[in-house]
Amino acid sequence: GESVGLHLPTLSVQEGDNSIINCAYSNSASDYFIWYKQESGKGPQFIIDIRSNMDKRQGQRVTVLLNKTVKHLSLQIAATQPGDSAVYFCAETSSYNTDKLIFGTGTRLQVFP
Amino acid sequence: DSGVTQTPKHLITATGQRVTLRCSPRSGDLSVYWYQQSLDQGLQFLIQYYNGEERAKGNILERFSAQQFPDLHSELNLSSLELGDSALYFCASSSEGGTSVVDNEQFFGPGTRLTVL
Numbered sequence: 001g002e003s004v005g006l007h008l009p010t011l012s013v014q015e016g017d018n019s020i021i022n023c024a025y026s027n028s029a030s031d032y033f034i035w036y037k038q039e040s041g042k043g044p045q046f047i048i049d050i051r052s053n054m055d056k057r058q059g060q061r062v063t064v065l066l067n068k069t070v071k072h073l074s075l076q077i078a079a080t081q082p083g084d085s086a087v088y089f090c091a092e093t094s095s096y097n098t099d100k101l102i103f104g105t106g107t108r109l110q111v112f113p
Numbered sequence: 114d115s116g117v118t119q120t121p122k123h124l125i126t127a128t129g130q131r132v133t134l135r136c137s138p139r140s141g142d143l144s145v146y147w148y149q150q151s152l153d154q155g156l157q158f159l160i161q162y163y164n165g166e167e168r169a170k171g172n173i174l175e176r177f178s179a180q181q182f183p184d185l186h187s188e189l190n191l192s193s194l195e196l197g198d199s200a201l202y203f204c205a206s207s208s209e210g211g212t213s214v215v216d217n218e219q220f221f222g223p224g225t226r227l228t229v230l
Contacts, residue, residue, distance in 0.1 A: 007152075032215045043115065043203050043221030044156070051215075089156065093214050099169040101214050103156035 010108040019077040021107045023090035030092035035075045039086045085111045117222035125228045131192040134225045138206030145187040151200040199229045
């Protein structure tokens, strides 16, 4: 498959453990955030989003936490499975420039048995 | 499978050449977005079209152009290619026509890998 970001930071976790992927953003005006998952050979896939008026949002096995004070976003994956192996990106947009997403560089998640 | 298709999957060409990448959006989606993903810069938004009209522009070079046809498929044209244009090019589609990405989920295709030699 296609390789993306050969020099991405990598998080290795054991199957069944919880994973935490972090993202720091620089624009204090950013107020909408999305986490994407990109598997090898595929395009990015929407996982979960959060607005800046929230600190936490939960989906199916995933939780996104937003700390606006330190401009930090995290994605928590519960009971990590081999199918979760992928590159994960955060993306942001601000209220005064909502026509495009700014993507982070990504983190590679590797799940081993 | 997102429902967005892109052709070709791989493209190898030489510097100075021109190529055309093609994208078919999900059935019913009117907006098409183009992105470039390179190893050193990650995903970058290039341009958005809605129902045939340009709607938003990002970091698209003047050597690049795009269009959306009446059947809603889109083409990205890259000319005077340089080594630095080697990248993955993704197309995404959404149902909304506004420029805001908020609550406007984009569905990405599998990408075209362009290699410029």
